[in-house]
């Protein structure tokens with residue numbers, strides 16, 4: 001079994017237990033359910049930097065990145081740095097995150113927040129909303145076309161933006177539909193962890209112009225961004241490059257200052 005299949009299998013067990021612990025009616029009582037969401041896609045369309053900065057403590061590919069940062073500080077720091085949005089890993093077992101991280105980020109900044117999660121059930125979209133997310137991620141590699149349609153339409157009904165992630169042409173072809181806002185190309189193969197920016201470059205021409213294009217993973221310098229912009233990318237998802245430092249917000253700030261020069 002590859003790592004992605006393992007994560008997905010564990011996620012199904014986890015979500016079944018979560019559902020038995022917290023009923024949907026309780027999620028819907030969250031005050032955050034009434035909060036007007038902010039569109040990340042709109043912010044990316046009008047930004048000239050397009051940075052989406054991630055909170056990620058560890059990952060299956062890197063194991064430990066940083067366990068010493070405080071999510072409140074990171075969220076405030078990213079906002080001060082001028083990023084367009086923040087991505088918060090909520091998977092516990094493989095990434096050391098939690099829904100509480102999302103809630104704390106929500107309490108600390110006004111940025112559009114992406115719930116970074118392996119979504120396999122509509123219930124997780126209600127959780128995303130209840131804990132303060134504005135955007136959800138759907139990963140084409142673990143979903144059928146019908147699931148992508150069902151989950152993205154449900155997310156839109158909750159006023160959440162949808163970022164659909166692909167890694168190859170086949171995933172892209174099966175996923176294109178009007179209920180998506182942003183098309184993300186993951187430069188990291190989630191099965192082998194190989195990273196190449198060429199994945200974003202080669203798939204860009206196949207993405208219809210009505211979607212905001214986001215390049216994800218393995219971005220560690222300004223040159224990478226400059227090399228992706230001519231391919232139409234307006235969003236750049238960066239995790240480790242900021243999180244591996246002592247102050248993720250300051251790192252993002254320096255990065256954006258250099259980008260604006």
Ligand SMILES: O=P(O)(O)OC[C@@H](O)[C@@H](O)c1c[nH]c2ccccc12
Pocket residue numbers: 054056116117139165186216217218219237238239240241
């Ligand atoms: O830390 P990086 O290489 O900058 O990558 C960030 C982000 O793209 C990565 O965490 C990611 C992209 N798609 C995912 C899906 C699940 C978990 C994590 C991810």
